[in-house]
Amino acid sequence: MRLIATRDWDALTMSDIAESASVSKPLLYHYFSTKADLYIAAIDSAAGELRRVTRPDAGIGAAEELRSSLQAHLDWIDGHDLAYRAVMQGGMSGEPGVRRIVEQSRAEVVDRITTRLSRSSADPALRITIRGWIGFLEGACLDWLATKDLPKADLLRLLEDSFTAVLTSTTRRRSGYAPAPARNRSS
Secondary structure (H helix, E strand, C coil): CHHHHHCCCCCCCHHHHHHHHCCCHHHHHHHCCCHHHHHHHHHHHHHHHHHHHHCCCCCCCHHHHHHHHHHHHHHHHHHCHHHHHHHHHCCCCCCHHHHHHHHHHHHHHHHHHHHHCCCCCCCHHHHHHHHHHHHHHHHHHHHHHHHCCCCHHHHHHHHHHHHHHHHHHHHHHHCCCCCCCCCCCCC
């Protein structure tokens, strides 16, 4: 992942990768027929690890589950910032295989949250709300990794609060709540 995240992927050769991994080039080709296959396998491994560490322990309350999953997410990206950035912004992040991995991870989070809320992931308002919040989570984490100008504990609270806010808004709308019309601010 270090090479993927720190070097221009197009300029990187299988020889560079073999040397960095202290293996022979033929051994790499034995397991990965192309450089793209190797990239996708590395991304899949990193994304799978992140999904595993953020799965909450069974039997804890919803608020603690959210906090524990978010804390695990932040700890993992803090310790694997190059891998996270490679998954989200790397040179091949737009490739279909990489997009599939990212979408699989997002779908698992949506399913995990809707299951925890005892709701169907087929509920379009809830699905859209959660997927939108995941976009916020990813953007906030990328910004934080780039700047580190906010303490991790504050970022955790921001992410918790934002999730609660968007979920509350969706729940209110679904139960007939309609916010008051916006006032004209120019008067």
